Amino acid sequence: MTETTVFLGLSDKPEALSLKYANRHGLISGATGTGKTVSLQIIAEGLSAAGVPVFVADVKGDLSGLAEPVEMKDFLTARAEKIGLDPYEPKGFPVCFWDLFGKQGHPIRATVSEMGPLLLARLLDLNATQEGVLTLAFRLADDEKLLLLDLKDLRSLLVDVAERAKELSAEYGHVSRASVGAIQRRLLALEEQGAEEFFGEPALDLMDFLRTDNEGAGIINILAADKLMQTPKLYATFLLWLLSELFEELPEIGDPEKPKLVFFFDEAHLLFDEAPKALLEKVEQVVRLIRSKGVGVFFVTQNPLDVPDSVSSQLGNRVQHALRAYTPREQRVVKAAADTFRPNPAFDTLDVITQLGIGEALVSTLESKGAPGVVQRTLIRPPCSRMGPLTDAERKTVLRYSDMADKYDEMVDRESAYEILKERAGKRAEEEEKAREKEAKKKTSKPKTTRRRSNRQTVSEAAFKTAARTLARELVRGVLGSLKRR
Numbered sequence: 001m002t003e004t005t006v007f008l009g010l011s012d013k014p015e016a017l018s019l020k021y022a023n024r025h026g027l028i029s030g031a032t033g034t035g036k037t038v039s040l041q042i043i044a045e046g047l048s049a050a051g052v053p054v055f056v057a058d059v060k061g062d063l064s065g066l067a068e069p070v071e072m073k074d075f076l077t078a079r080a081e082k083i084g085l086d087p088y089e090p091k092g093f094p095v096c097f098w099d100l101f102g103k104q105g106h107p108i109r110a111t112v113s114e115m116g117p118l119l120l121a122r123l124l125d126l127n128a129t130q131e132g133v134l135t136l137a138f139r140l141a142d143d144e145k146l147l148l149l150d151l152k153d154l155r156s157l158l159v160d161v162a163e164r165a166k167e168l169s170a171e172y173g174h175v176s177r178a179s180v181g182a183i184q185r186r187l188l189a190l191e192e193q194g195a196e197e198f199f200g201e202p203a204l205d206l207m208d209f210l211r212t213d214n215e216g217a218g219i220i221n222i223l224a225a226d227k228l229m230q231t232p233k234l235y236a237t238f239l240l241w242l243l244s245e246l247f248e249e250l251p252e253i254g255d256p257e258k259p260k261l262v263f264f265f266d267e268a269h270l271l272f273d274e275a276p277k278a279l280l281e282k283v284e285q286v287v288r289l290i291r292s293k294g295v296g297v298f299f300v301t302q303n304p305l306d307v308p309d310s311v312s313s314q315l316g317n318r319v320q321h322a323l324r325a326y327t328p329r330e331q332r333v334v335k336a337a338a339d340t341f342r343p344n345p346a347f348d349t350l351d352v353i354t355q356l357g358i359g360e361a362l363v364s365t366l367e368s369k370g371a372p373g374v375v376q377r378t379l380i381r382p383p384c385s386r387m388g389p390l391t392d393a394e395r396k397t398v399l400r401y402s403d404m405a406d407k408y409d410e411m412v413d414r415e416s417a418y419e420i421l422k423e424r425a426g427k428r429a430e431e432e433e434k435a436r437e438k439e440a441k442k443k444t445s446k447p448k449t450t451r452r453r454s455n456r457q458t459v460s461e462a463a464f465k466t467a468a469r470t471l472a473r474e475l476v477r478g479v480l481g482s483l484k485r486r
Helices: 019-024 036-049 062-067 074-083 112-124 128-143 151-163 165-172 177-192 232-249 277-293 328-339 349-355 392-400 417-445 459-472
Strands: 005-010 014-018 026-029 054-058 095-099 220-224 261-266 295-301 317-320 360-364 376-380
Touching (some): 005 019, 005 036, 005 074, 014 019, 026 036, 036 054, 036 062, 036 261, 036 295, 036 376, 054 062, 054 232, 062 220, 062 392, 074 376, 095 392, 112 128, 112 177, 112 277, 128 165, 151 165, 151 177, 151 417, 232 261, 232 277, 232 295, 328 349, 349 360
Parallel strands (some): 026 317, 095 220
Antiparallel strands (some): 005 014, 005 376, 317 360, 360 376
8 A cells, every 4th residue: 555556456466546547437346245345345445544535335234344443364364464465454444324214324315406307207217208297397496496305395396286287388388287196106106115314404515425534534435225225216316416416516626646535336237227318328428527526436236237338438447356157148248348458468358257266356457647557367455444244333333423413313394395385375275265255245245247357467477477487597407407506
């Protein structure tokens, strides 16, 4: 380990990830049980030690062990001695636990407005027509300055859209009541999965992911994702939202000497499975451009083909663990993985991928001027932190002393679209009641032919609403439709 590199292991020479090129993204792949989690763990350790904050989704719970020193065992010390890792000392790292459901970490929340219609449509699995109605609803909320903070705000807005369908169709395009109903049913199903815990305030401040401790070590932000993986679409949409927020909020800094944050996306196939072409194009754009914000993204997956070519071509740092090749499809996967590496004349990459043992990997990292290095068969170094999860008592201790508790643990419910629309509906009902009473008095006191009432807006009313909407359109949405904070 040096001030400019993260030591990964030993081939015929030390293999390391250069901090200068850690924002050029990467891929960790391999079959189950071949050592992907340990590779992720040691990279997170090295980045933290170098003062780089990390975000990682803990799908199996094992990564919580980063907070505690490893239990020294013979096979670990033997590995350290074999690769020349001296000194090899147990060490815990500064961690912060997060959880969308608020059970195993501090709650992570986003407002519905910040999520935006594009990502929410994917989360709800809407078709094109339904997505169009949802986009219309968000536009109406922006125009009328209605805050969409949680799911009850969105439900209230959809009721308002349905009741004003005729009026809104004239200005925004056709509003299908059937589509509104379908969206409402999908929202109900989403709530049954516990997603209402995610939407609300206080919303996540991204700067809280970019912290270091008092000694300058980068905080490792660990998202408890074992329960979240039971709702894979919510998991993928949340991480994609987080990535897009980082892209929108962080300033351009070019190529720094070390990243501002490194983001690990485990079970990466969930991001790309069944994603529409328009969304894939947006993901490709974000991955390509977020490098200049100082953010590195590592995808972690069993099958390297899970990552589309347009994204895979941007992943300069690669750690490939063993793959199996029993079927024709698996053989194609192995060949494709081998072809992504710069060949090493000392061995056949295609053969070696299937022969790697546990804790071995083919490693290729970016070298001088960002050129990919020749692939090397590498013995991965042992971790300094615990291999395995914390106990419940240990996790609670970490949470008890976290300075994020006061900021995020209690939910806040301020006035938003739900309260405003409820008040508006109450006033409308009151006015209609007064109008009926007045009409009844007219009929009893002096019957006469009444002129047909018109629902059409006056010229002044229309002009006022147009001006209000023009002002409201100053709200800006980002590349994935999420609301930019100003």
